[in-house]
Amino acid sequence: MAGALDGIRVLELSRHLAGPFAAMTLADLGADVIKVEPPGRGDDTRGYPPFWNGVSCYYLSANRNKRSVTLNLQADDGQEIAKKLIKESDILIHNFRSGTMERWGLGYDRLRELNPRLIYCAISAVGSDGPDRDRAGVDLLMQAYGGLMSITGESGRPPVRVGTSLVDLTAGANAVQGILAALYVRERTGHGQRIESSLLEGQVSWLTYHAVSYFANGEVPERLGSSHASVAPYGAFPTSDGFLLVAVASDALWRRFCEAIERPELLADACFTSNALRCENRDALAGVLNEILSQDTAESWAARMDAAGVPCSPVNNIDDVLNLPQVAHRDMVVDMPRDDIPDLRLPGVAIKMSDTPGSVRTPPPDLGQHTAEVLEAAGYDTAAVDRFRDSGVV
Amino acid sequence: MAGALDGIRVLELSRHLAGPFAAMTLADLGADVIKVEPPGRGDDTRGYPPFWNGVSCYYLSANRNKRSVTLNLQADDGQEIAKKLIKESDILIHNFRSGTMERWGLGYDRLRELNPRLIYCAISAVGSDGPDRDRAGVDLLMQAYGGLMSITGESGRPPVRVGTSLVDLTAGANAVQGILAALYVRERTGHGQRIESSLLEGQVSWLTYHAVSYFANGEVPERLGSSHASVAPYGAFPTSDGFLLVAVASDALWRRFCEAIERPELLADACFTSNALRCENRDALAGVLNEILSQDTAESWAARMDAAGVPCSPVNNIDDVLNLPQVAHRDMVVDMPRDDIPDLRLPGVAIKMSDTPGSVRTPPPDLGQHTAEVLEAAGYDTAAVDRFRDSGVV
Numbered sequence: 001m002a003g004a005l006d007g008i009r010v011l012e013l014s015r016h017l018a019g020p021f022a023a024m025t026l027a028d029l030g031a032d033v034i035k036v037e038p039p040g041r042g043d044d045t046r047g048y049p050p051f052w053n054g055v056s057c058y059y060l061s062a063n064r065n066k067r068s069v070t071l072n073l074q075a076d077d078g079q080e081i082a083k084k085l086i087k088e089s090d091i092l093i094h095n096f097r098s099g100t101m102e103r104w105g106l107g108y109d110r111l112r113e114l115n116p117r118l119i120y121c122a123i124s125a126v127g128s129d130g131p132d133r134d135r136a137g138v139d140l141l142m143q144a145y146g147g148l149m150s151i152t153g154e155s156g157r158p159p160v161r162v163g164t165s166l167v168d169l170t171a172g173a174n175a176v177q178g179i180l181a182a183l184y185v186r187e188r189t190g191h192g193q194r195i196e197s198s199l200l201e202g203q204v205s206w207l208t209y210h211a212v213s214y215f216a217n218g219e220v221p222e223r224l225g226s227s228h229a230s231v232a233p234y235g236a237f238p239t240s241d242g243f244l245l246v247a248v249a250s251d252a253l254w255r256r257f258c259e260a261i262e263r264p265e266l267l268a269d270a271c272f273t274s275n276a277l278r279c280e281n282r283d284a285l286a287g288v289l290n291e292i293l294s295q296d297t298a299e300s301w302a303a304r305m306d307a308a309g310v311p312c313s314p315v316n317n318i319d320d321v322l323n324l325p326q327v328a329h330r331d332m333v334v335d336m337p338r339d340d341i342p343d344l345r346l347p348g349v350a351i352k353m354s355d356t357p358g359s360v361r362t363p364p365p366d367l368g369q370h371t372a373e374v375l376e377a378a379g380y381d382t383a384a385v386d387r388f389r390d391s392g393v394v
Numbered sequence: 395m396a397g398a399l400d401g402i403r404v405l406e407l408s409r410h411l412a413g414p415f416a417a418m419t420l421a422d423l424g425a426d427v428i429k430v431e432p433p434g435r436g437d438d439t440r441g442y443p444p445f446w447n448g449v450s451c452y453y454l455s456a457n458r459n460k461r462s463v464t465l466n467l468q469a470d471d472g473q474e475i476a477k478k479l480i481k482e483s484d485i486l487i488h489n490f491r492s493g494t495m496e497r498w499g500l501g502y503d504r505l506r507e508l509n510p511r512l513i514y515c516a517i518s519a520v521g522s523d524g525p526d527r528d529r530a531g532v533d534l535l536m537q538a539y540g541g542l543m544s545i546t547g548e549s550g551r552p553p554v555r556v557g558t559s560l561v562d563l564t565a566g567a568n569a570v571q572g573i574l575a576a577l578y579v580r581e582r583t584g585h586g587q588r589i590e591s592s593l594l595e596g597q598v599s600w601l602t603y604h605a606v607s608y609f610a611n612g613e614v615p616e617r618l619g620s621s622h623a624s625v626a627p628y629g630a631f632p633t634s635d636g637f638l639l640v641a642v643a644s645d646a647l648w649r650r651f652c653e654a655i656e657r658p659e660l661l662a663d664a665c666f667t668s669n670a671l672r673c674e675n676r677d678a679l680a681g682v683l684n685e686i687l688s689q690d691t692a693e694s695w696a697a698r699m700d701a702a703g704v705p706c707s708p709v710n711n712i713d714d715v716l717n718l719p720q721v722a723h724r725d726m727v728v729d730m731p732r733d734d735i736p737d738l739r740l741p742g743v744a745i746k747m748s749d750t751p752g753s754v755r756t757p758p759p760d761l762g763q764h765t766a767e768v769l770e771a772a773g774y775d776t777a778a779v780d781r782f783r784d785s786g787v788v
Binding site for chain 1: 399419444450521524563604614620629637714721
């Protein structure tokens, strides 16, 4: 079966994670993605350790299913080549700072004249206008600037970074959503449009209940370790041999939980009869549960809770997760050999489509691996490509 | 201007956050979303504190732009009404456990016969098949099960939950991407299809460089507080009056950073001349920088780094973020009064589209507010609706 985006061409003028991950998602869904990188060094992430047979794992993780073309976008010839490629593209993704593309003659107003069907997606730190528009965006910074770090970590301890670059990934996911919606609109109207996604806006949108709670009562949420502001019991509880996570998110689950731990008398305790009361009496509840759960092993409690349908989980390490039979069953780890990395493995495609399934078809490319192929298909002859190479344009 | 999804009808059979947030995203983009809730109690989140004039902030945060219909899907009449609504829908989103919809006669194979254009999206904990398919999914649990908690927190301290329900939100974002891709495909083929998104798979996919690094070298990543495995200096550094986050993600930035802090001699230090070396000598580098940065205030250092174009940030609290002029400028906080909450405010739409912009049009509905309206439009008369109400079907 063909991919959902078969026949769609994406020009990716981006680096780091948000833009590359967005473009990779479109590539996974079947699009032909041409990644444009600066000659010589390429995407900065090509220099990030650790390396797998000399290739950055960071780079490898966000660039499969793409072709790589080098292009110096600061050179006039580079801009001309880019325009030629843009004429034949459906989607352009960039994550340069606000104003950079315009300086290169590649702003949306100019490109729309060249290609009215173009869907132009700008990924930035905080959006293309507004008082902070020149702010640079990197994941850690935006985890701090966007408030996420302030609510992640233990109570009374310093804020911590979320272990993945999730602000970048959120902005990438929002970009893809805007692009796909625009592609649907284009099928109906014939016109492309400009999409924006930013690291700050993605985070504000994902603050969800924290934002609304703050608007409601003016209280600023704080760090809660592994517990939850509005659900209890919900969090890590110590057993005799390690932490067990328990998530009792409804009153029905509270009943099953009390039965699973063989403490039906808790159901009658007036302090705990509703989620609101359990939140209010959170500390007393934790005291009771810590004492009960520390009397047996995590595995033993988990077996009882699983049998009763009470959600619980061990804290899996990355190796535990990637070796889960469930993960293998769902094709979430795929082998994708490269000549120089014959045992290359990558995470699979999380967006599952029955009739137009996503796929991992080609490994992440070497820098400029497809420069000649793409330029020649765009009408440049071999001699021209050689001249561009000699002059540092590609 | 009309929204991208004007004229698209979504039936949301879901609760908590992943499904509701996915449906809300489609609603923000213009879709008519009918949220189906159990009569009496509705979406579990309606009971989650804190409350704003009696309405749950959690519920308010994920359900604007929707209509609410109550329907007992366990009753035959409820299933018949659902099928009637499904015949007239473009998209169905549910987040029931694997097998539940099938038990109610609402599995995809059955519904496809009723409506071949239907895009059917199942959001689950780990996917609809595989050895763990019956696992329940709640955000905290999946943060632990999917490995994210194991890499979030301080070195040598317990794992912590990410402060937002980001596993739910990721699964919701993946669902929306699959749905929009399917909508695009349907414009070309005329056929709907089945989409799946799961909390586990979303997390595995977002492990990105952690997963590939583990495949490369077998090393299991650990908690690093606010630093980063493959970039340095990157993290929180103490100043004389609080933490400042610094993100020096390239060698060019390292040069600017050393100049901004007026320590050009660091550029000549053989331990720090490349990002790889700075990662290798991370502790020595932190020692040097802690000593330098603790000699002045966060604001003073930030001003110098901003001037030099070095990415840095304070740790903003939620109130800092939501009151940023940039956030207001970008319409990321919107007033959306409800009769009973005249000052209701909600986060704005992060996916920015130039020609078919998203919008916040109506506040989150009361439970069953649109039951009569929707059922009557589907062909039931007032007497029938009253009978359904009396018998607990709606």
